[in-house]
Amino acid sequence: xxxxxxxxxxxxxxxxxxxxxxxxxxxxxxxxxxxxxxxxxxxxxxxxxxxxxxxxxxxxxxxxxxxxxxxxxxxxxxxxxxxxxxxxxxxxxxxxxxxxxxxxxxxxxxxxxxxxxxxxxxxxxxxxxxxxxxxxxxxxxxxxxxxxxxxxxxxxxxxxxxxxxxxxxxxx
Numbered sequence: 001x002x003x004x005x006x007x008x009x010x011x012x013x014x015x016x017x018x019x020x021x022x023x024x025x026x027x028x029x030x031x032x033x034x035x036x037x038x039x040x041x042x043x044x045x046x047x048x049x050x051x052x053x054x055x056x057x058x059x060x061x062x063x064x065x066x067x068x069x070x071x072x073x074x075x076x077x078x079x080x081x082x083x084x085x086x087x088x089x090x091x092x093x094x095x096x097x098x099x100x101x102x103x104x105x106x107x108x109x110x111x112x113x114x115x116x117x118x119x120x121x122x123x124x125x126x127x128x129x130x131x132x133x134x135x136x137x138x139x140x141x142x143x144x145x146x147x148x149x150x151x152x153x154x155x156x157x158x159x160x161x162x163x164x165x166x167x168x169x170x171x172x
Contacts, residue, residue: 001167002032002105002130004123005039005115013116013143017042020113020140023164025052032057032109034101035074035083036122037067039115044073048081057108058085059101060093084108102126111136111171114158116143124149131156138167 001024003017021031021043031047032055033040047054056077062085065071077083086104087097102122106112106129114137117123130137137158144150145160154160161167 001029002109002112002126003039003043003115004033004102004105004112004126005117006121006123007036007038007040009038009042009116010143013039013140014042016140016143017115018046020115020164020167021046022050024167025050027168028052030055032105034059034098034105034122034126035070035077036098037070039123041070041073044077048076054081055108056081056083057101057105058083058087059098061085061087061089061091063089064093066093098122099125103129106130106133106135109135111138111167113137113167114139114144114153116140117147117149119147119149124153127153127158128156131158136170138170 017039025047030053033043035056044054060066065074102125112130138161139158141160141162
């Protein structure tokens with residue numbers, strides 16, 4: 001399951017991403033994210049701390065780290081979990097790499113959770129790809145219900161949720 005959201009989340013969003021990732025880990029669901037700042041980092045850390053498995057889908061080659069402050073986290077994931085990059089060693093880091101990463105993350109997972117996002121974000125790019133693939137997209141209601149993009153996602157098949165247990169019930 002992909003966990004996605006803002007690179008500059010609210011404190012509540014960071015806490016929520018962490019708790020959802022722990023919940024999924026406890027239910028033996030592999031948590032995947034893009035190793036970006038914010039929600040992605042919280043998801044990976046929670047999963048590692050729950051002694052579960054995480055998948056980092058990178059927007060950089062495996063020999064590069066972005067953001068740099070996630071250097072140790074990326075090393076841990078590469079040594080004890082799984083890091084994936086479609087970019088060959090030596091590929092320059094470009095903004096479009098991260099949009100491609102979002103699409104790849106959607107393709108590699110069976111469902112996605114949107115914790116918090118702003119209009120015109122990479123998270124919404126990921127969400128659009130997931131819905132185009134016909135995969136479930138769960139949007140955390142308390143942090144997003146007033147966002148203008150939510151209704152559009154709902155008409156395309158997304159589901160609002162408030163408790164991670166709602167996700168597990170719908171995926172069974």
